Amino acid sequence: MKILPEKTVERLSQYRRTLNNYVAEYGKSRIYSHELAALLNITAVQVRRDIMFIGYTSVQRKGYNIKDLIQVIGNIIDSPDSINVAVVGYGNLGKAITTYFAGNRPKLKLVAAFDIDPKKVGSEVNNVKCYSIERMREIVALNDISIAILTVPTHAAAEMAKVLIQTGIKGILNFTTVNLHVPSNIYLEEYDMITSLEKVAYFVKHRPLG
Amino acid sequence: MKILPEKTVERLSQYRRTLNNYVAEYGKSRIYSHELAALLNITAVQVRRDIMFIGYTSVQRKGYNIKDLIQVIGNIIDSPDSINVAVVGYGNLGKAITTYFAGNRPKLKLVAAFDIDPKKVGSEVNNVKCYSIERMREIVALNDISIAILTVPTHAAAEMAKVLIQTGIKGILNFTTVNLHVPSNIYLEEYDMITSLEKVAYFVKHRPLG
DNA sequence: ATCTTTTTGTTATAAAAATAACAATATTGA
DNA sequence: TCAATATTGTTATTTTTATAACAAAAAGAT
Structure with a gap:
C-alpha cells in the first residue's frame, strides 16, 4: 500500500483508541x-x-x-511483527510514559528501561525493568528493540542518542529539549512540551474568540 | 499584527530556545x-x-x-503581561513537566499544582506547590491562572476539564488520552504520547529509507 | 412503487505549509 | 574599481492538508 499522509496516520491511531473506548463504554457495534x-x-x-x-x-x-x-486500522498502522520499545531515562517522565503505555497494544511492546543512576537500575514500573546504560547494547539486541523513547536530562541527550543509534535502534521519540541530529535512516520525532505550552499561550492571547 | 501560522509559532518557540542555548554554548553574537x-x-x-x-x-x-x-521573537509570541499556568494532576508526569519547565521564561510562569491525593497536597517540586482540587477555584482566581496542563488519570480527565473551565481557565494542554470537549472560547491543545509513538512505529516500518 | 432522507465514497476546490527561484545587497578579492 | 560570492528578503510554485460539493445507495414514508 502507498504510504499514508502523516496526519492520517496520527488520526488513525486516535480513531482506534477512541473506538476501543467507545465499544467498552457503550457496547455499540456500529458508528457513523x-x-x-x-x-x-x-x-x-x-x-x-x-x-x-x-x-x-x-x-x-x-x-x-x-x-x-x-x-x-491495525492492519494498516501496525507492523505485522511486533515492535519493541525502550524508555531511556527512568525519571518521572520515563515512569509516567511507562504508565501511559499500559494497556493492550499487541504490536507495540515496551520491554525495557535504561538509566545511568544505580539506584534506579533494577527497579520496575508496570513490569518494565530498568537496566544500566552499560547493558544497553546487549539488551537492545536480545529483545530486538527498534524504538527508543528518550527522556534523559538535557545535558545527556546528544550522547545518549549517539549510543542508541550505535545499538541499531531505528526510531527515536525525543522528549528532551535538545535538537538532535540523526542519520537519515533513523526516524526522529520531536515531542516538545515547552513549545506546546508556548503555543497555547500564544493562541489563548491572539486567537480570534469563537 | 496579523495572527501567525500555527507552525510558525511552534518554530519561533524553538528558535528562541535554540538561540539561547547557542549563545550560552558558543558565545557568538550573530547567526546565519x-x-x-x-x-x-x-x-x-x-x-x-x-x-x-x-x-x-x-x-x-x-x-x-x-x-x-x-x-x-519574545515580543511576538509572549504576551505583554505574564501568563500563569497550573499543572493539574501531580503524579510522575505532572512532576516531570514541572522539572522541564524550570528555567527563565519571564512571561510564562508555572505557579501551582493540584491533586486529589491528600498525600501529594502540600508537596513541592521546583518551588511549585501542590494544592487540593477543592481549592482550585480560589487559587486560580488568586493567581490569575489562565492555562492548565492536564495530567490526571484517564477516568478523571473529563470531569476535571469541566471544573477547570468553570474556574475561568482559557487554555488547556491535554496530556491525557481522553478526547475532551470544550467550548469554542477555550483553546485546547492535545498532546498525545501514544499516538506519537504509533506514528514513529508506522514510519520506521513504512518510510522509504533515505 | 416512488419520493424523501440520510449517509457513504469520491472528486473538486480551497487553505495552509513548505520549497524553490531569484533580485538585491553587502563583502571579498583581484 | 569591478567581478565573484554569499546571504538576506520576497515572490512564485509546489506539496500537503482540509473542506466542500455531490452522486450513489440504502432506508423509511406515503
Whole structure:
C-alpha cells in the first residue's frame, strides 16, 4: 500500500483508541462518520476521507462496523511483527510514559528501561525493568528493540542518542529539549512540551474568540 | 499584527530556545539562517520566511543578531503581561513537566499544582506547590491562572476539564488520552504520547529509507 | 412503487505549509 | 574599481492538508 499522509496516520491511531473506548463504554457495534468525528472534535468528511485512504468500506447508510474498522486500522498502522520499545531515562517522565503505555497494544511492546543512576537500575514500573546504560547494547539486541523513547536530562541527550543509534535502534521519540541530529535512516520525532505550552499561550492571547 | 501560522509559532518557540542555548554554548553574537536551520534540522528558507513573518530584518549578508532576534521573537509570541499556568494532576508526569519547565521564561510562569491525593497536597517540586482540587477555584482566581496542563488519570480527565473551565481557565494542554470537549472560547491543545509513538512505529516500518 | 432522507465514497476546490527561484545587497578579492 | 560570492528578503510554485460539493445507495414514508 502507498504510504499514508502523516496526519492520517496520527488520526488513525486516535480513531482506534477512541473506538476501543467507545465499544467498552457503550457496547455499540456500529458508528457513523459524524459520531466518530464528534468524539474527536473534527469533521465527518475528514473521517470518511481517512477511512477511504485505508480502503475500508461499509455498507452505505449503516455506519461503520466498529470491530472491523479497528481491525483494518491495525492492519494498516501496525507492523505485522511486533515492535519493541525502550524508555531511556527512568525519571518521572520515563515512569509516567511507562504508565501511559499500559494497556493492550499487541504490536507495540515496551520491554525495557535504561538509566545511568544505580539506584534506579533494577527497579520496575508496570513490569518494565530498568537496566544500566552499560547493558544497553546487549539488551537492545536480545529483545530486538527498534524504538527508543528518550527522556534523559538535557545535558545527556546528544550522547545518549549517539549510543542508541550505535545499538541499531531505528526510531527515536525525543522528549528532551535538545535538537538532535540523526542519520537519515533513523526516524526522529520531536515531542516538545515547552513549545506546546508556548503555543497555547500564544493562541489563548491572539486567537480570534469563537 | 496579523495572527501567525500555527507552525510558525511552534518554530519561533524553538528558535528562541535554540538561540539561547547557542549563545550560552558558543558565545557568538550573530547567526546565519542556514546555521540556525541546521540546528533544527530544517531548511534555511523556512527560517528566513518565519523571520520575515515577524518583521525582523538584519543587514544583508551579516546574519541575524541573536540577541535582537530573541527579543523580537519574545515580543511576538509572549504576551505583554505574564501568563500563569497550573499543572493539574501531580503524579510522575505532572512532576516531570514541572522539572522541564524550570528555567527563565519571564512571561510564562508555572505557579501551582493540584491533586486529589491528600498525600501529594502540600508537596513541592521546583518551588511549585501542590494544592487540593477543592481549592482550585480560589487559587486560580488568586493567581490569575489562565492555562492548565492536564495530567490526571484517564477516568478523571473529563470531569476535571469541566471544573477547570468553570474556574475561568482559557487554555488547556491535554496530556491525557481522553478526547475532551470544550467550548469554542477555550483553546485546547492535545498532546498525545501514544499516538506519537504509533506514528514513529508506522514510519520506521513504512518510510522509504533515505 | 416512488419520493424523501440520510449517509457513504469520491472528486473538486480551497487553505495552509513548505520549497524553490531569484533580485538585491553587502563583502571579498583581484 | 569591478567581478565573484554569499546571504538576506520576497515572490512564485509546489506539496500537503482540509473542506466542500455531490452522486450513489440504502432506508423509511406515503
